[in-house]
Amino acid sequence: MPESTAAYRPTPRTVPTRARERAAYDRELVHGILDEAYVCHLGFVRDGAPVVLPTLYARVGERLYVHGSTGSRPLRMVAADGGTERADGETDPGLAVCLTVTHVDGLVLARAAFHHSINYRSVVVHGIARQVTDAGERRTALDAIVDHAVPGRSLDSRPANARELAATAVIRLDLDEVSAKVRTGGPNDDPEDMTLPHWAGVVPLARGYGAPVPSDDLDPAITPPDYLSAL
Amino acid sequence: MPESTAAYRPTPRTVPTRARERAAYDRELVHGILDEAYVCHLGFVRDGAPVVLPTLYARVGERLYVHGSTGSRPLRMVAADGGTERADGETDPGLAVCLTVTHVDGLVLARAAFHHSINYRSVVVHGIARQVTDAGERRTALDAIVDHAVPGRSLDSRPANARELAATAVIRLDLDEVSAKVRTGGPNDDPEDMTLPHWAGVVPLARGYGAPVPSDDLDPAITPPDYLSAL
Numbered sequence: 001m002p003e004s005t006a007a008y009r010p011t012p013r014t015v016p017t018r019a020r021e022r023a024a025y026d027r028e029l030v031h032g033i034l035d036e037a038y039v040c041h042l043g044f045v046r047d048g049a050p051v052v053l054p055t056l057y058a059r060v061g062e063r064l065y066v067h068g069s070t071g072s073r074p075l076r077m078v079a080a081d082g083g084t085e086r087a088d089g090e091t092d093p094g095l096a097v098c099l100t101v102t103h104v105d106g107l108v109l110a111r112a113a114f115h116h117s118i119n120y121r122s123v124v125v126h127g128i129a130r131q132v133t134d135a136g137e138r139r140t141a142l143d144a145i146v147d148h149a150v151p152g153r154s155l156d157s158r159p160a161n162a163r164e165l166a167a168t169a170v171i172r173l174d175l176d177e178v179s180a181k182v183r184t185g186g187p188n189d190d191p192e193d194m195t196l197p198h199w200a201g202v203v204p205l206a207r208g209y210g211a212p213v214p215s216d217d218l219d220p221a222i223t224p225p226d227y228l229s230a231l
Numbered sequence: 232m233p234e235s236t237a238a239y240r241p242t243p244r245t246v247p248t249r250a251r252e253r254a255a256y257d258r259e260l261v262h263g264i265l266d267e268a269y270v271c272h273l274g275f276v277r278d279g280a281p282v283v284l285p286t287l288y289a290r291v292g293e294r295l296y297v298h299g300s301t302g303s304r305p306l307r308m309v310a311a312d313g314g315t316e317r318a319d320g321e322t323d324p325g326l327a328v329c330l331t332v333t334h335v336d337g338l339v340l341a342r343a344a345f346h347h348s349i350n351y352r353s354v355v356v357h358g359i360a361r362q363v364t365d366a367g368e369r370r371t372a373l374d375a376i377v378d379h380a381v382p383g384r385s386l387d388s389r390p391a392n393a394r395e396l397a398a399t400a401v402i403r404l405d406l407d408e409v410s411a412k413v414r415t416g417g418p419n420d421d422p423e424d425m426t427l428p429h430w431a432g433v434v435p436l437a438r439g440y441g442a443p444v445p446s447d448d449l450d451p452a453i454t455p456p457d458y459l460s461a462l
Contacts, residue, residue, distance in 0.1 A: 013282070018302045038335050038349060038436075041272035043283035051244070052274035052283050054333040054353050071249045102285040104269045106441075107380050107462075113388040114395040116377050118269060122285050146347050149338050150434075157344045157429050164345040186446040198388050199453050203381075203462060204441030205269075210337075214432040215417040222430050231338075231434060 058148035065141035110187030289379035296372035341418030
């Protein structure tokens with residue numbers, strides 16, 4: 001049961017070649033970074049070349065879900081791809097992906113141009129994306145994707161009907177080969193630069209929410225629900 | 232001169248298979264999206280599998296620059312890779328990459344779960360990343376990367392010295408095969424759902440800047456420079 005350990009096991013491709021002190025494998029840290037973002041960047045290989053697309057997603061336990069039109073490229077590739085040959089010679093349907101999530105938390109200004117940086121938190125997940133065909137798991141995934149953006153919203157909207165479900169592909173990616181990378185704190189200037197006359201420090205960045213804008217055709221009697229204030 | 236046209240020329244991989252009305256090729260739109268973000272997601276293929284890493288970058292005209300330690304994986308791959316075979320059979324050194332930038336501008340809440348979405352602006356660049364070896368172009372790129380985060384900052388910091396330059400790899404990616412994708416506006420609910428009792432509309436999202444936090448070891452006489460107020 002991988003869920004019972006506190007950390008993901010590092011693998012050759014989740015151990016960075018540099019800045020190793022910034023790498024982390026703690027599950028709670030990883031979950032927090034994944035849950036806070038709205039969009040991930042999903043990478044896959046098509047005709048030998050890399051493709052990176054932004055997409056919505058959600059985490060349910062140790063599994064990530066991505067959805068999209070059955071006509072979209074990566075989702076068609078997962079469905080159609082004969083996939084990956086396993087060590088035992090059998091074919092394992094699915095698509096090799098890398099799913100990355102990044103938060104930019106601050107601009108780091110150092111006295112030296114070389115030491116300029118950003119404070120950030122990122123998660124990189126490697127694995128094989130597989131199509132979800134089970135009706136119950138598909139419902140769970142689609143609710144989770146709506147609730148990932150606005151917690152509680154799936155209970156306050158019309159559930160997908162049969163036509164909509166047929167038009168929607170859902171893929172899953174297990175959280176198995178996973179790493180986080182985090183930079184915090186101020187600039188790391190060299191001792192000999194400390195007396196230079198340049199300002200040094202951090203400009204914090206954070207997400208800001210504007211007031212909800214009702215749809216033009218919304219009945220004015222329907223006021224913004226409480227779960228929007230929690231954002 | 233590709234710079235003299237107002238738009239990038241669509242190619243098979245920059246024309247989406249769906250939501251084509253959201254695709255755009257206008258150079259000014261693309262430049263604006265690229266210039267506003269701090270981090271891109273750089274995708275490449277290693278050992279046949281996709282890798283997507285967040286990284287700093289800057290645009291100079293019709294070229295993007297990414298920098299990093301000479302020890303980092305993609306930068307080593309660009310330097311070492313024999314690269315891509317051209318149609319004429321010659322080898323073209325460089326690394327096939329996909330560089331993607333995304334802004335999340337709002338959460339779109341529809342009456343139907345199926346029509347939930349986000350408002351976003353993204354740019355996807357396909358191409359071959361090549362190492363920059365010319366000293367002048369390297370300086371230009373490194374200044375641009377500092378100024379991309381904080382305009383004007385490269386003139387108010389110590390320029391890289393020979394040791395720092397030797398430790399820094401710079402790669403470039405021409406803006407040639409490029410597309411933007413943009414969603415704006417409210418939810419697109421179906422007519423039969425208009426009388427449902429659920430709130431519908433958009434929650435706007437925007438980047439917020441905190442007050443600059445000086446480094447612990449900063450001389451208190453050095454106050455935040457004017458160019459920080461412009462952020």
